[in-house]
Amino acid sequence: MPQELLDGRSSDPALMGWMKGNPPPPERRIVPSRADHMRFPMIRWSYSNMRQFLPTVRIAASGKGSPLPRATRADVAEVRFVPTGQADPIRFEESLVEGFTDGIMVVHRGEVVFERWFGVTGPETRHIAFSVTKSFVGTIARLLIDEGRLDPSNSVSSILPELAQSGYGNATVAHVLDMTTALDFSEDYGDPSSGIGAYSAALGLTPRPEGYAGPRDLCSFLAGIRGDGSAHGAKFTYRTINTEVLAWIIARVEDKPFATVLSERIWQPCGMLGDGDLIVDEIGTPFAGGGLNLRLEDLAKFGEAIRTGKLPQGAIDAIRGGGDPAKFDPVRYPQLGGWSYGSQWWHSHNRNGAFSARGIHGQTLWIDPAAEMVVARFASHPTAANGANDPWSLPAWAALAAHLKP
Amino acid sequence: MPQELLDGRSSDPALMGWMKGNPPPPERRIVPSRADHMRFPMIRWSYSNMRQFLPTVRIAASGKGSPLPRATRADVAEVRFVPTGQADPIRFEESLVEGFTDGIMVVHRGEVVFERWFGVTGPETRHIAFSVTKSFVGTIARLLIDEGRLDPSNSVSSILPELAQSGYGNATVAHVLDMTTALDFSEDYGDPSSGIGAYSAALGLTPRPEGYAGPRDLCSFLAGIRGDGSAHGAKFTYRTINTEVLAWIIARVEDKPFATVLSERIWQPCGMLGDGDLIVDEIGTPFAGGGLNLRLEDLAKFGEAIRTGKLPQGAIDAIRGGGDPAKFDPVRYPQLGGWSYGSQWWHSHNRNGAFSARGIHGQTLWIDPAAEMVVARFASHPTAANGANDPWSLPAWAALAAHLKP
Numbered sequence: 001m002p003q004e005l006l007d008g009r010s011s012d013p014a015l016m017g018w019m020k021g022n023p024p025p026p027e028r029r030i031v032p033s034r035a036d037h038m039r040f041p042m043i044r045w046s047y048s049n050m051r052q053f054l055p056t057v058r059i060a061a062s063g064k065g066s067p068l069p070r071a072t073r074a075d076v077a078e079v080r081f082v083p084t085g086q087a088d089p090i091r092f093e094e095s096l097v098e099g100f101t102d103g104i105m106v107v108h109r110g111e112v113v114f115e116r117w118f119g120v121t122g123p124e125t126r127h128i129a130f131s132v133t134k135s136f137v138g139t140i141a142r143l144l145i146d147e148g149r150l151d152p153s154n155s156v157s158s159i160l161p162e163l164a165q166s167g168y169g170n171a172t173v174a175h176v177l178d179m180t181t182a183l184d185f186s187e188d189y190g191d192p193s194s195g196i197g198a199y200s201a202a203l204g205l206t207p208r209p210e211g212y213a214g215p216r217d218l219c220s221f222l223a224g225i226r227g228d229g230s231a232h233g234a235k236f237t238y239r240t241i242n243t244e245v246l247a248w249i250i251a252r253v254e255d256k257p258f259a260t261v262l263s264e265r266i267w268q269p270c271g272m273l274g275d276g277d278l279i280v281d282e283i284g285t286p287f288a289g290g291g292l293n294l295r296l297e298d299l300a301k302f303g304e305a306i307r308t309g310k311l312p313q314g315a316i317d318a319i320r321g322g323g324d325p326a327k328f329d330p331v332r333y334p335q336l337g338g339w340s341y342g343s344q345w346w347h348s349h350n351r352n353g354a355f356s357a358r359g360i361h362g363q364t365l366w367i368d369p370a371a372e373m374v375v376a377r378f379a380s381h382p383t384a385a386n387g388a389n390d391p392w393s394l395p396a397w398a399a400l401a402a403h404l405k406p
Numbered sequence: 407m408p409q410e411l412l413d414g415r416s417s418d419p420a421l422m423g424w425m426k427g428n429p430p431p432p433e434r435r436i437v438p439s440r441a442d443h444m445r446f447p448m449i450r451w452s453y454s455n456m457r458q459f460l461p462t463v464r465i466a467a468s469g470k471g472s473p474l475p476r477a478t479r480a481d482v483a484e485v486r487f488v489p490t491g492q493a494d495p496i497r498f499e500e501s502l503v504e505g506f507t508d509g510i511m512v513v514h515r516g517e518v519v520f521e522r523w524f525g526v527t528g529p530e531t532r533h534i535a536f537s538v539t540k541s542f543v544g545t546i547a548r549l550l551i552d553e554g555r556l557d558p559s560n561s562v563s564s565i566l567p568e569l570a571q572s573g574y575g576n577a578t579v580a581h582v583l584d585m586t587t588a589l590d591f592s593e594d595y596g597d598p599s600s601g602i603g604a605y606s607a608a609l610g611l612t613p614r615p616e617g618y619a620g621p622r623d624l625c626s627f628l629a630g631i632r633g634d635g636s637a638h639g640a641k642f643t644y645r646t647i648n649t650e651v652l653a654w655i656i657a658r659v660e661d662k663p664f665a666t667v668l669s670e671r672i673w674q675p676c677g678m679l680g681d682g683d684l685i686v687d688e689i690g691t692p693f694a695g696g697g698l699n700l701r702l703e704d705l706a707k708f709g710e711a712i713r714t715g716k717l718p719q720g721a722i723d724a725i726r727g728g729g730d731p732a733k734f735d736p737v738r739y740p741q742l743g744g745w746s747y748g749s750q751w752w753h754s755h756n757r758n759g760a761f762s763a764r765g766i767h768g769q770t771l772w773i774d775p776a777a778e779m780v781v782a783r784f785a786s787h788p789t790a791a792n793g794a795n796d797p798w799s800l801p802a803w804a805a806l807a808a809h810l811k812p
Contacts (some may be wrong), residue, residue, distance in 0.1 A: 020666070022657035023625045029689045032461070033622070049463075052690055055438070057458050063469075098812055216439070219429045251428035258428070275681065283435045284425055284458055284503065308627065 001183040004043075006382075008097040011041040013119040013380075018045035022330065025073040025308045035206045039320065040382040045378045048102060048125045051277045054205065057284065059276035059292070066274060068297060068304070071111035081399035082136040084335065084391035092396055096137035099392050101363060102127060107363035108404045109306060113299075119380075120145050124301045126277050126293035127378040131361030132245045133292035134304070136353075138344020140265050141177055142315035150253055152177060159249050168225035168245060175232040176249070178323050178342050182230040189238050189360060189384035199241060203281050218244050218285040234342045236327045240289035245346060247288030258286045270305040272298040292357065296376050303365045317373055322355065335390045352401055360384040364393060371401035412788075414503040417447040419525040421784075424451035433555040442611045446788040449720035449767065451682075453534045453786045454508060454527045457683045460611065463690065465682035466699070473551040473679060474703060474710070477517035486641035487576065487805035490797035497752045500801055505768060506787040508533060509702040511709060514810045518703075524659050525786075532683050532699035533784040536765030539698035544673050544750020545712070546656055547583055548721035556659055557584060565655050568625065573633035574651060580637040582655070584729050584748050585648045588636040591593045593645050595766060595790035605647060609687050611697075624650050624691040642733045643745045646695035649750060653694030676711040677706040694757050696765060702782050709771045728753035728761065741796045758807055766790040770799060 017028050030036040030046050037046035046053060077093035091118070096104060102121035108116040121127055144150035152174035157164040159173070167183045168176070175181045185195035200206045201214060202221035208214075217222040222244055251258045256310040259278050267276065276298070279291030303373025305311050306319065330337060340347045347355040352370035357363075362379025377396055381389050422664040423434050436452050438459040443452035452459060483499035499522070502510060509525035512520040527533055550556035558580035563570040566580070573589045574582070581587045591601035606612045608627035609619060621627040628650055656663045665684050673682065682704070685697030711717050711727065727746025735744060746753045753761040758776035764771075766786025781803055787795050 003646065022654065022661075023689055024693055031688055033688060051457070052461050052686055053458060055458050056462070057455075058532075125465075217429065250655065255428075280458055282437055282439060283429055285429055401548050 006041050008100045011044050011100065011382075013041070015045035015047075015119075016041060016044070016122075018042060019049075026117065028128065033207050036190070038206055040380070043382075044100070044102070044380040045120055046362065047128045048119075048121045050128045050279060054098055054279050054311075055282075055306055056279050056293070057257075057259045058257055058279055059267050059294075061272045061275050061298075062268045065271035065273045065298075065301070068107060069111045070115075071108075071113055072115075073091040073108075073113040075107055075399065076114035076403070079144055079396075080401045081395040081398050082101060083395055086190075086391075090353050092400065095392050099389050100379050101362070104375070105296055105300045106400060107376070110304060110308065113404070121378060123294075123297060124201070124295065126274070126288075126295060128279075128359075128363070129292045129294060129299065129357075130290040130361065130363045130379075131240065131274055131330060132244075132357040132359040132363045132365055133288060133290050134240075134344040135357035135365065136262060136266055136292060137175060137243050137247050137250070137288050138148055138304070139311070139315065140261060141173070141246055142318050142343050144253060146248065146312055146314040146318065149247070149399060156245060156249065156333045160245070162223055163245070166223050167225045171232045172229075173249060176242045176325075177344065179236055179238055179344075180233045180327060181235065181239065181242055182228045182232050182236070183237075183239060183241070184226045184228045185213065185239055185241060190353045194401055196240065196321075203279075203287055205287065207347075217281045217283045218287070219248065222248070234327070236323060236329060237289060238332075238341070241375070242288075243289040244285075245334055246344070247286055257284070257289055266302065266311075269311060270298070270301050271403050272301060274298060278340070284330070285300040286368075296378055299378075300376035302372055303367050303376060307367050307369060307372070307374055313390070319343045320353065320355065322349060331388075335387060336350075345375065350398075352405070354397070354401070360386065361391045362386065362393070366397045368397065368401045371405040372403050373401055410534075412447050416507045416523075417450050417497065417506065417699060417788075419450035419454075421525075422447060422450070424448060424526075425455075427775055439613050444612055446786070449788075450506070450508070450786040451526055453767065454525075455479070455530045456534045456685060457532070460685050461688075462664070462683040462685050462697075462699070463665045463692070465665055465673050465684055467678045467681050467704075468674045471677035471679045471704075471707070474706060475517045476521075477514075478521075478774065479518055479519040480513055482520035482806065482809070485802075485805050485809045487801040490573060492797070494687055494745045496798075498806065503796050504796050506785050507768070508784040508786055510781070510785050511706045512703055512806060512810075513706050513782075514751060516571065516710060516714070518706070519810070526784055527702075527784060529703060530701065532680070532681065532701060532767075534685075534696075534707065534769070535698045535700060535771045536696040537600075537649075537761075537777070537785075538705065538763040538765040538766065538769045538771055539694060539696050540646075540750040541763030541771065542654070542668060542672055542698060542708070543649050543653050543694050546667060546723065546750050547579070547652055547686045548724050549671055550656065550659060552718055552720040556655070557762070562651060562655065565658055566651070568629055569651070572629050573631045574625045574628070575633075576770055577638045578693060579652075579655060581651050582648045584733075584805045585642055585644055585750075586639045586733060587643070587645065587648055588634045588638050588640065589643075589647070590632045590634045591643060591647055593644055601700060602646065608735065610703070611693065623687045623689045624693070625654065625689075629653070637804075640733070642735060644738075644747070649695040650691075650693075652750070653692055663690070664694055666696075672708065672711075672717075676704070676707050677718060678707060679703060689697070702784055705784075706780055706782035709782060711773060713780055715772050715777070725749045725751055726759065728755060731755060739793075741793060741800065756804075760803070760807070764792055764793065768792065768799070774803065774807045777811040779807055779810050781806065
């Protein structure tokens with residue numbers, strides 16, 4: 001079957017038999033030197049097994065975390081919603097396979113009311129979170145700001161002199177945190193010549209081309225970023241490199257590897273059930289913009305910790321304040337009208353005050369304070385950009401919230 | 407200081423500052439594409455952090471393991487012994503730095519009586535075990551033989567038809583298990599043109615040379631191994647590739663990835679404290695001959711499980727039976743007179759019936775049944791071959807056993 005015709009059901013990685021057998025037959029192998037691990041439909045398997053393809057470091061759990069209580073509700077599967085641009089409603093459960101979901105957990109008032117697993121993904125799987133990782137980084141930055149260890153008005157170059165000559169030279173921590181830097185760097189996942197392609201080669205996420213002479217670590221790459229000539233702070237532009245700079249700032253301020261800070265500041269306080277895997281470059285720099293792999297329930301636990309104030313309230317309040325909707329780009333995000341980006345989180349500013357962490361290919365952490373609901377979802381959608389699955393997922397979260405809200 | 411003059415103290419990786427800083431300064435980086443992670447003195451850091459350099463899979467712990475009880479005895483540090491070929495005795499504790507020890511644990515009657523950590527290695531560190539891994543593989547083979555799931559008299563090719571045309575074509579499982587295969591493959595860690603160099607390139611443990619056109623996975627490499635013209639079974643010759651074949655046999659017989667079998671058969675029954683990291687090649691084949699990274703206490707727990715019969719007794723008895731000393735090579739192992747190799751374990755056949763798992767650069771699991779003692783040690787000795795540290799370690803284990811034996 002031509003790959004472009006594979007849907008959520010026919011691309012099931014267990015069904016397709018990726019990496020099955022000892023060794024797997026040649027036609028079922030996912031080979032990182034061919035970049036198979038980043039191509040559909042192989043991503044349906046690889047996104048649940050990234051440490052097998054790339055170097056990683058351990059994000060240490062305390063070993064004392066407990067599972068979220070279960071209170072399964074059969075009615076959740078039956079919630080119906082109309083996908084954006086469609087005429088007919090669809091059952092929530094039915095929408096999951098359509099959306100190339102690998103695992104999903106709906107938590108209401110701290111209890112897991114709905115949970116489904118697909119393909120090769122299960123409770124112990126460490127699935128890649130992609131840019132959901134950014135919201136972990138932003139949350140740590142907010143914790144440090146709340147403690148007075150980091151000043152958002154400080155210049156990046158006062159903390160990282162290595163970036164003084166780069167486009168970050170005259171940016172502040174706040175510009176980086178809210179992604180309002182003005183840089184000559186494009187992030188188009190469909191364009192191999194975009195900045196994100198060069199970034200991926202520096203990081204080693206994808207194989208480097210023959211004769212590659214570019215940077216071989218993230219810090220060198222970041223030092224080469226130029227400004228776009230305009231002033232920082234005017235508008236939000238989504239650029240993963242901002243998160244790399246933010247994680248670098250955090251490591252420098254704390255004088256510890258970012259992985260250690262992530263364990264101390266998030267993993268242990270949240271009582272995560274298992275270690276996480278964080279992808280690193282050749283010299284151990286974390287892929288903080290998208291390289292976290294974790295258990296789905298641990299993602300849900302992170303959402304619950306934010307929702308219930310298990311992390312310090314000052315930091316949570318600052319996160320929940322959101323970004324400035326006036327700086328948001330309505331042309332680039334037609335489905336996210338009225339939203340903002342702040343503290344590395346996406347804010348809907350809807351009536352329920354819902355905000356979310358979003359990663360390519362459908363990774364989601366959706367926190368709806370009014371509905372007392374958290375949704376954690378891993379997916380391996382064939383299209384990287386979330387515009388492809390938002391028509392299904394955003395109405396789904398809204399319908400779930402309406403159903404569960406008291 | 408010239409690297410060849412660095413001793414156990416001056417090569418301390420924390421002191422040398424390897425990978426310290428965010429990012430580490432260029433002169434303190436360990437870069438896998440330069441093979442730094444396999445060169446002294448960088449190995450003093452890298453051997454405690456291998457997953458950061460290489461792809462790995464998780465060996466899942468149950469999460470229910472408990473630490474060994476502690477009963478620290480100050481007298482153990484004071485045990486004295488005379489290193490082979492030396493005139494003067496040395497204190498046990500003093501010998502540890504001399505031996506480039508990273509961590510050591512002495513367990514007597516199930517209690518940890520002595521424990522020391524050095525450099526960057528600590529209780530949660532997953533340190534590479536190198537060929538100590540082989541004894542895990544051999545133990546699993548013995549478990550399967552004990553259950554009748556694997557017949558040692560069966561031919562390798564009846565289980566792995568892929569190897570029918572190789573030098574393994576007419577070998578049996580027993581030949582592989584006891585390493586009495588007759589193959590055209592040399593394992594000299596000092597010679598880059600030896601078979602072990604080609605093996606390392608196929609595995610991806612070290613960077614492949616420019617224009618490399620050889621095998622890119624272990625199974626393809628193994629299929630290319632030729633016999634040496636003599637008959638299998640006549641003598642013991644240490645070859646890591648035998649363990650790779652054995653792990654492949656285990657995966658095929660169990661129809662599961664080797665990592666899953668290792669978790670089910672060893673990690674969970676032994677109540678390991680933490681997950682292990684197993685290095686894999688480009689298509690996920692485990693580096694079963696030496697790629698296990700685990701906590702030192704989990705290595706000690708494995709030893710205790712073997713010593714106390716926590717694993718099935720039939721398998722343990724078969725392991726403890728040892729190999730045939732008449733097939734051992736006294737010329738190659740002048741310090742191991744009277745020993746044998748059997749079931750992927752090294753057997754001293756001394757009065758205490760001590761046997762051990764041994765890995766390059768000083769990795770050791772020493773089990774002394776009569777002294778009711780287990781010693782687990784991780785090290786990063788500059789010389790790969792254990793002949794370099796045996797003059798210190800073998801008399802040390804003997805002195806400890808004499809001291810602790812009732």
